[in-house]
Amino acid sequence: MDFRKHITIEANKRGGKPCIRGMRITVYDILEYLASGMSHSDIIADFPELTEDDIKACIAFAAHRERELTKISA
Numbered sequence: 001m002d003f004r005k006h007i008t009i010e011a012n013k014r015g016g017k018p019c020i021r022g023m024r025i026t027v028y029d030i031l032e033y034l035a036s037g038m039s040h041s042d043i044i045a046d047f048p049e050l051t052e053d054d055i056k057a058c059i060a061f062a063a064h065r066e067r068e069l070t071k072i073s074a
Contacts, residue, residue: 001053001056001057001059001060002057002060003057003058003060003061003064005057006020006021006053006054006057006058007019007020007021007027007057007058007061008020008021008022010022014026018061020050020054020057020058021054023049025047025050027058027061027062030043030050030054030055030058031058031059031062034055034058034059040052040055043055
């Protein structure tokens, strides 16, 4: 999954937090929903502008960021 097609970072939107395709929905928002037990279909029902790939991109982005943090601390 190439998250770069789905995740955007704009300094003037949501304080520069990573968002989905230029929308105001952040990666953090989606990860919080998943962590609280919402399924992908629950999230899409609440936010019909999102796709399954958008949600997968959030997970891929988080994994990538975690890998990068591990490199820095090693």
